[in-house]
Amino acid sequence: MTARRPQLNAVAQAWLTLGATSFAIWGDGERLAAWPPVADAPSAYLAAPVIVAGRPTGELRLAGLEGDTWRLRLDADARLLAHLVEVEADLEGITAELIDQQDQLLALYELTQSTRSHLDIDQMLLSVAREAGRLTKADGAILVFGADGDQMIAQQHPQPLLDHDALAALFRVLLGAGRDLLLNMSTPSIPFPPPVRSLVSVPIEIRGQLAALLLLVNKVDGGFIAADLKLARAIADHAGAQLENLLLYQETLAQAQLRTELDLAAKIQLRLLPQAVPREAGLDIGAASRPALQVGGDFYDLIQRPHQPFVFVVGDVSGKGMSAALLMAMSRTVIRSNARSEGAGQPVEIIERVNEDLYDDFTEVGMFATTFIAQYDHARREVDYVNAGHSPVIYCPADGDAQLLQADGTAVGVLPISLCEQQSLRMADGDVLLVASDGLSEARDAKGDLFGYDRLLRLAEALRTKAAKEIVAGFLDAVERFGAGHPQDDDQTLVVVKGIAV
Amino acid sequence: MAFNTRSSEDAAVAELDGRFDAHIAPQVSAWIEEMAARAPARLLVNLSGVTFIDSTALATLVQGMKRARQQGGDLHLCCLQQPVRIIFELTRLDRAFDIYLSEDEAVTAFDS
Numbered sequence: 001m002t003a004r005r006p007q008l009n010a011v012a013q014a015w016l017t018l019g020a021t022s023f024a025i026w027g028d029g030e031r032l033a034a035w036p037p038v039a040d041a042p043s044a045y046l047a048a049p050v051i052v053a054g055r056p057t058g059e060l061r062l063a064g065l066e067g068d069t070w071r072l073r074l075d076a077d078a079r080l081l082a083h084l085v086e087v088e089a090d091l092e093g094i095t096a097e098l099i100d101q102q103d104q105l106l107a108l109y110e111l112t113q114s115t116r117s118h119l120d121i122d123q124m125l126l127s128v129a130r131e132a133g134r135l136t137k138a139d140g141a142i143l144v145f146g147a148d149g150d151q152m153i154a155q156q157h158p159q160p161l162l163d164h165d166a167l168a169a170l171f172r173v174l175l176g177a178g179r180d181l182l183l184n185m186s187t188p189s190i191p192f193p194p195p196v197r198s199l200v201s202v203p204i205e206i207r208g209q210l211a212a213l214l215l216l217v218n219k220v221d222g223g224f225i226a227a228d229l230k231l232a233r234a235i236a237d238h239a240g241a242q243l244e245n246l247l248l249y250q251e252t253l254a255q256a257q258l259r260t261e262l263d264l265a266a267k268i269q270l271r272l273l274p275q276a277v278p279r280e281a282g283l284d285i286g287a288a289s290r291p292a293l294q295v296g297g298d299f300y301d302l303i304q305r306p307h308q309p310f311v312f313v314v315g316d317v318s319g320k321g322m323s324a325a326l327l328m329a330m331s332r333t334v335i336r337s338n339a340r341s342e343g344a345g346q347p348v349e350i351i352e353r354v355n356e357d358l359y360d361d362f363t364e365v366g367m368f369a370t371t372f373i374a375q376y377d378h379a380r381r382e383v384d385y386v387n388a389g390h391s392p393v394i395y396c397p398a399d400g401d402a403q404l405l406q407a408d409g410t411a412v413g414v415l416p417i418s419l420c421e422q423q424s425l426r427m428a429d430g431d432v433l434l435v436a437s438d439g440l441s442e443a444r445d446a447k448g449d450l451f452g453y454d455r456l457l458r459l460a461e462a463l464r465t466k467a468a469k470e471i472v473a474g475f476l477d478a479v480e481r482f483g484a485g486h487p488q489d490d491d492q493t494l495v496v497v498k499g500i501a502v
Numbered sequence: 503m504a505f506n507t508r509s510s511e512d513a514a515v516a517e518l519d520g521r522f523d524a525h526i527a528p529q530v531s532a533w534i535e536e537m538a539a540r541a542p543a544r545l546l547v548n549l550s551g552v553t554f555i556d557s558t559a560l561a562t563l564v565q566g567m568k569r570a571r572q573q574g575g576d577l578h579l580c581c582l583q584q585p586v587r588i589i590f591e592l593t594r595l596d597r598a599f600d601i602y603l604s605e606d607e608a609v610t611a612f613d614s
Contacts, residue, residue, distance in 0.1 A: 318561035366565035
């Protein structure tokens with residue numbers, strides 16, 4: 001409740017100025033804070049309860065002023081404080097939820113990665129069974145696929161628990177039930193063959209027909225719970241989509257991209273971009289990202305930090321699709337937490353840590369992330385930045401030609417040690433820095449020609465007197481007009497910062 | 503887009519033409535996997551015919567370079583056209599790769 005010290009200070013000071021002799025915040029029968037700080041608790045006071053989410057959690061106490069007018073104002077302060085506490089609690093809840101979701105997405109992503117490369121059904125079934133067993137801590141996981149009922153393919157992990165006939169009989173009964181089942185003991189209609197003691201059964205629809213089944217057998221400790229069923233359902237949905245995909249592939253010999261994957265990737269990407277542009281003294285900031293149909297790995301971040309300079313980041317994970325979107329989410333999180341940590345230091349120190357954190361993961365999947373990290377020093381009116389392989393970056397000083405800035409180190413994930421050196425740019429009135437993604441320079445027109453660096457430089461010079469937001473819109477419009485008649489191949493992202501009179 | 507490979511005692515060479523992007527990258531990646539497993543892992547990608555390279559293709563080359571170096575070998579590049587060279591310079595990938603003007607130079611460099 002006293003987390004907002006400076007704001008509470010202001011409220012308390014206002015009361016003291018109005019004639020109060022003391023102002024205090026109480027909670028759990030204790031005085032949490034008092035103004036002036038040394039005052040003994042007075043015996044006569046006005047009190048207003050702080051009611052958070054319907055529960056009284058504290059009290060504001062005011063001495064030296066009496067009467068209904070002051071009581072009403074004190075009540076209003078208490079309600080405002082309660083609201084603030086509620087909003088902060090909500091925010092924490094949302095953050096925790098997001099982290100949970102990200103964990104689950106990553107688990108499902110690993111599953112996608114491990115199954116997408118399989119082109120034959122046996123391998124794919126085994127891979128799903130293995131991951132399902134691992135994720136749910138079941139003794140055994142079995143995936144059964146029977147296209148027409150007469151032929152049955154099954155994979156059991158870690159070893160065969162049931163012989164073919166027992167499994168075929170169970171498969172028929174469970175598929176016949178037509179719904180998700182969680183059974184911790186045998187029933188007359190569904191008798192368990194040994195060694196089954198408990199099971200989770202999730203039928204999988206393939207092309208509108210129940211044709212496969214994910215079976216979890218014997219939880220390692222205790223019985224199965226509802227959460228196991230839920231997770232099994234998610235895995236089964238994934239397995240179903242993969243099976244359908246495989247069937248399609250086998251029929252057409254052309255691997256189809258999963259629509260669900262793309263939707264998910266697009267959702268993740270949009271959700272992670274800043275929803276609003278912050279206000280920063282001396283800077284005019286504009287930013288936008290236009291995702292391509294096939295999602296790419298662009299991201300940007302605008303990070304305001306208490307007692308530390310404003311930081312902005314633009315990055316692009318190589319490749320496209322689900323993997324690029326998820327690595328983009330991971331990179332963004334790693335950069336953000338590094339930038340926000342106590343003693344985050346200069347951009348060059350941030351990029352070194354980020355490269356250390358991500359190098360192994362990027363090497364594992366054969367990708368990298370170009371990354372531009374800058375911070376604005378208002379006292380010097382300069383931007384200090386590192387550019388790890390990112391392009392195009394354009395600096396357009398108020399009094400000179402636009403220039404393309406070379407990266408000073410390789411992208412994150414290319415070399416085990418970041419070679420970045422920090423550079424500085426003047427950011428006085430009218431100086432403009434544009435950090436774009438290659439989706440702009442590499443946009444193609446109907447003939448297949450590239451938009452290219454020269455057009456970007458000329459455009460920067462033409463637009464530099466405009467506000468940052470209009471510069472961003474001007475670039476995206478120009479690239480869109482140029483690309484008319486050719487589908488957008490890649491994400492297009494642009495962050496513009498411009499020095500303005502203070 | 504064309505992708506041709508040949509192999510001699512000195513090096514495994516891949517030659518590309520046209521746009522080097524996500525469409526051809528999987529083929530190149532498969533070739534790298536196969537060649538990097540051989541000893542010595544000496545891979546050369548000749549980009550003389552390449553007019554454009556995208557980030558997926560760059561990632562494929564970076565992965566190949568890492569893979570070859572893990573095996574005690576290397577992946578060299580040669581014969582970059584101007585637009586491709588500019589991309590390597592702008593993104594500083596010219597620091598990560600050994601880049602040569604001719605195929606002969608690139609092959610000889612494996613012995614140094």
